[in-house]
Amino acid sequence: MSGFAKPLKIAFGLIVIAALIAVPMNFNRYGLFILSQWAVMAIAAMGLNLTLGYAGQVSLAQGAFVGIGAYVAAIMTTHGWPLPAAIVVAIGLSFAVGWVLGYPALRVQHHYLAFVTLAFSTLAFLVFRNESWLTGGIYGISNIPRPHIFGIATNKPLPFYYVCLGSLAIVSLAVWWLIRSPWGRAFMALRENPLRAQSLGVDTRRYTLMAFAIGSALGGVAGALYAPLTQYIDPVPFNLSLSLDLLMMVIVGGAGFFLGPFLGAMIAVLLPEWLRFTEGYYLMLYAIAVMGLLIWSPTGILGILDRYLAERRTKAASAQRAVAKSRLETVQ
């Protein structure tokens, strides 16, 4: 999206950030919950976007990592640990598990890899449900406390929304840094042509594992915020459908675009709320809208914008060429 002028982009970004901070001040409890959920899901989707969108590795296990993060946070904070400590452990654990899950990706790709990660997703769900000594089984874990940040209690919905928004901001900056670094370029090389990447010295094995590990770690961060957000967790929200939802957020928003996950999470979390007035029809309308979008633009919503900007650039360039040519002809 290099087509817009930089000051314009910065101004637009500042307006959006200001709106995200100021507008929800008047929201009711439910509105704030939905918006907090958006921020949490955007973090998880950003992780998947790294693995899938940038590095090209299909994963149907992102929901499982959200679950791992959520259970780590729930277990630790109900035992008196502070949330930041739980977030660190959630990052460490999901990074390590994600790294291990990356090994199959060194051997299989595409839908085969999807199946491997799907199996892992099921496995994680079974652990959440059956290992009741640790996870509380189907009864789950309740009374998950919300943290004190710099001495301020975040029990109320608005302060906790700011915790989620602040975390989203930190993760966004980190991901922005990552994709603009040589690592980001190596991830894209992995996606576009692993054979050529190897011959240029790109250690595709290590970068593949890293793509899985970092993407999964962000899933863990999202989970560690999800637990105090809902204050009660059981295994159901972390079944396969969460992984599929997150996959849809990445694809619908635009895989491989930095802003894709924000948009995708917005559609997945907010659109059902906006369509609520249609009562029983909202899921149908939602499904049709998604199908229509992907037929129209397989690269997601940001794909449409990208195409539009590319066309505009091409037109501008050919206009310039025409001018240059006519000048040349008049000289002759």
Place this chain on the structure above:
Amino acid sequence: MSAVLEVSDIKKNFGGISAVGGVSFDVREGEILGLIGPNGCGKSTLFNCILGQLTPSGGEVKLDGKVVTGLRPAELNKLGVSRTFQLLQVFPKLSVRENLILAGQEHQGSMASRLVGRSDAGLTEAANQMIGFFKLDHLADEPAGGLSYGQQKLLDAAMAFMGGPRLVLLDEPAGGVNPSMLADLKERLVAINREKNATFVVIEHNMEFVMSLCSRVMVMAEGKVLAMGRPDEVRKNPAVIEAYLGH
């Protein structure tokens, strides 16, 4: 002159078919060695065995006297062995400059330093020089996928030179490149060979290109070495004429 690359008795079987059946040769420091032969004679398979893209069924590859058989392509690349591909292998969505920066980045610092340290500055400079050298200036910020076939071939070659390699294996660099661009490419290859003291092995079907560029030519047929020598010797060799050049 010492040998940069020593290949001894490399074999590669695919099931019951022997694609390369015991090939041995040396590549001397600073030379341009041509590799010619009919389609399907095992040239590209030999390249892939040397470069670690395929595991040879037998034999040994030595780089500067050290055995490197079985090393992965990325490891070999870091030891200074680079390549181009027969079919286009650029990164279509990245710009020309980004392609070149990518081609050089893994040769600087450690993986961790590439995340934190931002060692891009020198790389952008090096990429811009390469762009100038291959006369791709007007295309530097275009996505590589939008370039013409010949331009992408040039970019592919430029990428192979980014890490400052000692040995470059070029697989049909002239294929599909128009005559004026081909003369350009040859001039560039000779310049890099002389100035940077880079050693080349070139697979090519364009005889004029091979014979004028290379100091020695190796001819393969049916997975074996048929002849090796100076271009004029090879051209006169009856076995080579029979198998490849035709009458």
